[in-house]
Amino acid sequence: MGRPRKFDETRALTAVMHTFWQRGYEATSTRDLAESTGMGLSSLSNAFGDKRQLYLRALRRYYETNTAVQTELLRRPGPVKDRVRALMTQAIDIDLANPPSSGCLIMNASMEMANTDPEVAQEVRRHFTTVEEAVRSALAEGQDSGEITRDQDAGTLAHHVLSAYYGLRVLARVRPDRTALTNVVETLLAKL
Amino acid sequence: MGRPRKFDETRALTAVMHTFWQRGYEATSTRDLAESTGMGLSSLSNAFGDKRQLYLRALRRYYETNTAVQTELLRRPGPVKDRVRALMTQAIDIDLANPPSSGCLIMNASMEMANTDPEVAQEVRRHFTTVEEAVRSALAEGQDSGEITRDQDAGTLAHHVLSAYYGLRVLARVRPDRTALTNVVETLLAKL
DNA sequence: GCCGTATTGGATCGGTCGCGCAAAAACTCG
C-alpha cells in the first residue's frame, strides 16, 4: 500500500554509483545525485538515507557489478595466466576508455575516505579481500596444474599479482599508454 | 618595504601540504588551512592566491621534499636491489606510521583531482616521471653491472617496478600488514 | 616624524551545502 515508487531502485543506485565514481564523495552534492537519478532530494533521502548511506550503497552496488566481473574472469576455465591477463586487460580497457573513466571506485574510495570513515574502510576491505581470494585461488589452481611457479606459496604470489594489478591502475590514471601498460602485464605474467 | 611578514613561507606551505595530505582537496576548507598555518584567511590568499593555487603549491612542496627523498634513495651507492628495497621499505614505513599517514599525496591527488584539473594532472605526471626516471636509471646501472636481469630493457623493467611500488602503497592503505607487504617487496626483487 | 607600502585581523558577501518539514498525490484496503 501507499503511493507507488516512480523510480527503479537498482537503476537509481547505479546512477548514484556513477556520479560518486566520477566526482568522488566530497565533490558530489546531494543535488548532483538528485539530478543524475531524476529523483527529488526528499525521495532520495526517504528511500536510502543521507548522503553517506547513499555512498555506502553505491559501494555495495559496485561490488555486485564490477567486482563480480573481476572474480568471474578469474574463475573461468582455461589457462590461469590467460585469466590473470584478462583481469588486467579489462582494467586497462576501463581505465583507458573514451571518455576517460575514473579508474576503480574502490581505489578512489580507499584514497579519499578509508582513513576517516570506518564503515567505508570496511566496505573497501571487503572488495579487496574478495579479489585477493579469487586471485589466490586461481594461482593455487595454476600451481596444481604446473602452469604457475611454486617458488612462493599462492598467498604470497597473490599479493604480488595484486600489487602489480593495482599499481597498473594507478599508472593508467597518470599515463594512459596502452603499450606500456600491456608490457607491464606481460612482464608480470612471464615471471609467474 | 611594507609591514613585515609574520610567517615563514616554507613552514606555511608545509602546514598546508600536510592538511591537504590528510584530508584531501575537497574536504579541506580555507579555514582549515588558516588554522593549520596560524595565518589569517587574507594573509593566505594575499601570499599564495586562492585554494586551488595553494593546493598546487602544496604539491610542489611535496615534490621538493618527499619525492626528492625517493629519488635520492635510488641514487645512493651500493647494490641496486638494496636501493629499490630502500624505496619500498620507506614507503611501507610511511604508510604504516603511527598515527596512520594518508599514503602518498601524489597518489591521492591523482585519484581525486587529476581527471578534472589539468594543472594538477600535469603536476602529478611530473612526480611520476621523475620517480620513473630514477628507477629506470638505477635499473640500467644494475643491468650494466650484472645485478639486474636483462630479460627486458630498463624502461620496461622500470614500469614493472613502478606498478609493484604503487600497488604496494594501495595495499598498504587497505591492509596495513607489514609482513605481507615486505613479502611483496622480496618477491619482486627476487625476480629482477 | 611623516609617508608610502605591504601585511594583518576581522567582518561580511553571495552562494551552496546537507537535511528536514508540510502538503499534495497516488496507491490499497475496508
Next chain:
DNA sequence: CGAGTTTTTGCGCGACCGATCCAATACGGC
C-alpha cells in the same frame, strides 16, 4: 467512496563554503 499509508513535490532552514573588502598595523625611506 473514504481511511490509512507511502512517496513525491516544493520550499526553506541553519551552517558552512570560498573569496573579498576594509581599517588597523608595522615596517623602510626620506
